[in-house]
Amino acid sequence: MRTAVVTGGGSGIGKAIAERLKADGLRVATLDLNPPATEHSYKADVTSREQIDEALTRIRASLGPVTVLVNAAGLDGFKRFADLSFASWQRVIDVNLNGVFHCVQAVLPDMVETGWGRIVNISSSSAHSGQQYMAHYVSAKSAVNGLTKALALELGPAGVTVNAVPPGFIDTPMLRKAEERGLLGGTIEDHIQRTPVRRVGTPQDLAATCSFLISEEAGYITGQIVGVNGGRNT
């Protein structure tokens, strides 16, 4: 039985992915700044290597080596570029990009030793389309797509696949908060009318994609950016 770690597993997309992988029969642990009070949920800030390593020590002791990693922890932000503080820029890059660096490096020895691994990075469709007032976020998520491609080439020979899944417009607390603050350029309903499949995405849409990408059957798929966005970006 495989052991998976899902970052950002306390909410939205990460939570749905963790539930799906459990239902698929994996042992699943989650890392989150705000972990739910459930078994195998660990508090860790993905920007802190120390906190990640501490959590992984406990996870390995109870669930064994980690051979599946889904990086779903994320932090958005909306600010005109001219007003964007360097501290906000750094924090958004730190959580969305450096967090992936730390988590991949921390679990990689388990995958290399096993000769098998699956890494899925949840990036963002905004890396494809660009997004005004989100220069820091778009930059970080674009870099995650690039990191995914570089790692796929480097880790393929070790039996590890690395793919990115950029979501577009998924109904989660992150999206609802942005709507409440009037940051979406219209309501969710307005956006649905402009979405080819005429609905908002669900965390379960992402969970199904991850479930496939980490399966045995997906072993020939690596270095890919697999969009889940209802046709908003093609």
Ligand SMILES: NC(=O)c1ccc[n+]([C@@H]2O[C@H](COP(=O)([O-])OP(=O)(O)OC[C@H]3O[C@@H](n4cnc5c(N)ncnc54)[C@H](O)[C@@H]3O)[C@@H](O)[C@H]2O)c1
């Ligand atoms: N919802 C969307 O439409 C959408 C679109 C594009 C990309 N995404 C990406 O999908 C991922 C999941 O987003 P979501 O919509 O489920 O958001 P969410 O806010 O519901 O969940 C994000 C989770 O990440 C955790 N988190 C944030 N910073 C962290 C840190 N430093 N360390 C550990 N955990 C941290 C939060 O506590 C939260 O539980 C994110 O990477 C987000 O950028 C979402």
